[in-house]
């Protein structure tokens with residue numbers, strides 16, 4: 001899901017009621033003529049309106065997208081050069097150039113992007129890659145007989161989707177996954193998402209750590225005139241909400257149409273409200289060039 005890291009100089013106080021206020025953009029505007037799914041997380045595309053809104057926000061405020069999907073995949077459907085990307089639940093970060101090795105240098109590469117801009121790639125689970133490839137192959141081989149199973153390569157983690165698996169087959173699928181993961185005790189572990197089981201390297205690194213990394217490398221670690229926003233709809237976004245909460249500075253915003261237990265302090269109901277919020281944020285940014 002998306003985060004907007006906002007350099008907050010001065011301006012209106014943003015509270016829950018403003019966040020939930022509509023700006024006259026209706027969901028039907030967002031669909032691009034495609035069925036189901038409007039958001040960054042639950043769709044494999046984003047609408048041109050959402051893309052434009054993210055671009056506009058990024059023109060004013062440093063913005064990053066932190067996702068469970070692989071970084072390449074997220075870039076492929078967001079296609080914005082104006083934002084930073086962190087894929088694999090934050091284990092693959094393309095961030096601003098970093099000349100000081102404040103993070104473990106062996107996981108960090110300073111390089112150039114396609115446009116010749118300096119960037120830093122930070123991959124704290126780098127040494128797991130060959131084993132992840134082995135795991136991926138084994139999972140694909142052992143689950144191919146279970147109709148509806150989708151094994152997704154997210155580079156530093158593997159998602160096994162079971163949304164289309166028959167109820168009576170689910171137990172067998174979970175047993176296979178557990179069996180494969182148990183071959184690598186303390187190296188990989190299993191987490192659960194929406195109709196998806198995810199296999200992740202057992203390192204202490206999540207979306208919250210990625211958020212802290214991005215804030216640090218953008219030079220926003222303890223600045224008092226910086227107010228980060230983080231928007232997310234997934235269980236794994238809770239780690240980032242917690243980071244903002246513990247800093248006591250920033251806006252953790254959950255996107256959910258139903259009440260949920262969360263560490264976020266604010267909420268938006270759905271992608272149409274996210275869009276409204278982003279448009280409003282960008283307009284507000286226009287006022288302070």
Ligand SMILES: O=P(O)(O)OC[C@H]1O[C@H](O[C@H]2O[C@H](CO)[C@@H](O)[C@H](O)[C@H]2O)[C@H](O)[C@@H](O)[C@@H]1O
Pocket residue numbers: 001040041042043044066067068069152154159161163193194195196233234236
């Ligand atoms: O971190 P996010 O960007 O919020 O991504 C979380 C997961 O997103 C994808 O799964 C979600 O979309 C699927 C349909 O595209 C849906 O079937 C699933 O239930 C959703 O969780 C992605 O495929 C996963 O790898 C991500 O972890």
